[in-house]
Amino acid sequence: MTHALPDTDDPRSAQRRGPASAKSEQRIRDLLRVGREVFAEKGYERATTTEIAQRLGISEATVFTYFRGKRELCVRVISDWYDEIIATMESGLPREQPIRAQLHYLIQTHLRLFLVQGTGLCALVLSEGRSKGQELGESFLPLQRRYTAPLMDLLARGQASGELRRDVPLRLLRSMVLGPMEHILWEAVAQDKATDIDAVSTDLVALLWSAMQAPDAELAALRRMRNELADALARTGAVT
Known part of the structure; x- marks a missing residue:
C-alpha cells in the first residue's frame, strides 16, 4: 500500500x-x-x-x-550528483593557499567532475535544466544556488582579503567564472570533444585573474612575501 x-x-x-x-x-x-x-x-x-x-x-x-x-526522480538524481560535486570541491579546497590557487582548484575540479565523471548528466543539465519553459528548469534553480555556493564563498573571501576587486558585485564575479566554464562544457559535450582539462583550467584562470584581481593585489602579495621572509630570517637569527 x-x-x-x-x-x-x-x-x-x-x-x-x-x-x-x-x-x-x-x-x-x-x-x-x-x-x-x-x-x-x-x-x-x-x-x-x-x-x-x-x-x-x-x-x-x-x-x-x-x-x-x-521528474521527481530526475531532480533527486541531479541533487545527489550536485551534493557529490560540492563535497569533493569543499573537501579538497586548499584554503591555506592564495585565492588564485583556490580558484584554479575549483575550476579544474568542476571541469573534471563534469567532463570525466559525469558527461551525460552534464549534457542533461545544460540542455534541459537551464532552458526556460523546460519541465526541469524551475526545479533546478535551488540546486544551482546550492551548487554555486562554494564559488560564492571563495569570491567573498577573496574580496575580504583584498585579493579580488571590490568594485564588482559578487554575482557578476560569479558569472565571469561560470560563463566561460559553461561554454567549455557545451563545446565538449556538443562536439564530443576531448578536453585537456589541466591546460584549459590554467589558461582560464590566467585570463580571469587579470580581470578579477584587485589593482594593488600584486603589490600586496609582494609585501606579504617580504614580511614572511623577514619573519623567517628573524626566527633563524633568534635560533642561532
Missing part, C-alpha cells in the same frame, strides 16, 4: 513511505543509481520510468511507490 508524499519541493524528500526499512532504503539507492545511468545515457525526454524499472527487474508501479514520477 502506498502513502502520499508530503507537499514539498525538496528533491531529497521523494521517499513515499514513512520510517524507511533497510529494504526500502536499498530500493531507493538502486532507483537513484539506475536512474542516473538512464538519464545520463538518454537525457530527460527519452528516459522512461519503464526502462528504469526493467533494468532493476521491478514493476513500474514500484518506482511510483518511492517517487511521484520521472
Whole structure:
C-alpha cells in the first residue's frame, strides 16, 4: 500500500513511505543509481520510468511507490550528483593557499567532475535544466544556488582579503567564472570533444585573474612575501 508524499519541493524528500526499512532504503539507492545511468545515457525526454524499472527487474508501479514520477526522480538524481560535486570541491579546497590557487582548484575540479565523471548528466543539465519553459528548469534553480555556493564563498573571501576587486558585485564575479566554464562544457559535450582539462583550467584562470584581481593585489602579495621572509630570517637569527 502506498502513502502520499508530503507537499514539498525538496528533491531529497521523494521517499513515499514513512520510517524507511533497510529494504526500502536499498530500493531507493538502486532507483537513484539506475536512474542516473538512464538519464545520463538518454537525457530527460527519452528516459522512461519503464526502462528504469526493467533494468532493476521491478514493476513500474514500484518506482511510483518511492517517487511521484520521472521528474521527481530526475531532480533527486541531479541533487545527489550536485551534493557529490560540492563535497569533493569543499573537501579538497586548499584554503591555506592564495585565492588564485583556490580558484584554479575549483575550476579544474568542476571541469573534471563534469567532463570525466559525469558527461551525460552534464549534457542533461545544460540542455534541459537551464532552458526556460523546460519541465526541469524551475526545479533546478535551488540546486544551482546550492551548487554555486562554494564559488560564492571563495569570491567573498577573496574580496575580504583584498585579493579580488571590490568594485564588482559578487554575482557578476560569479558569472565571469561560470560563463566561460559553461561554454567549455557545451563545446565538449556538443562536439564530443576531448578536453585537456589541466591546460584549459590554467589558461582560464590566467585570463580571469587579470580581470578579477584587485589593482594593488600584486603589490600586496609582494609585501606579504617580504614580511614572511623577514619573519623567517628573524626566527633563524633568534635560533642561532
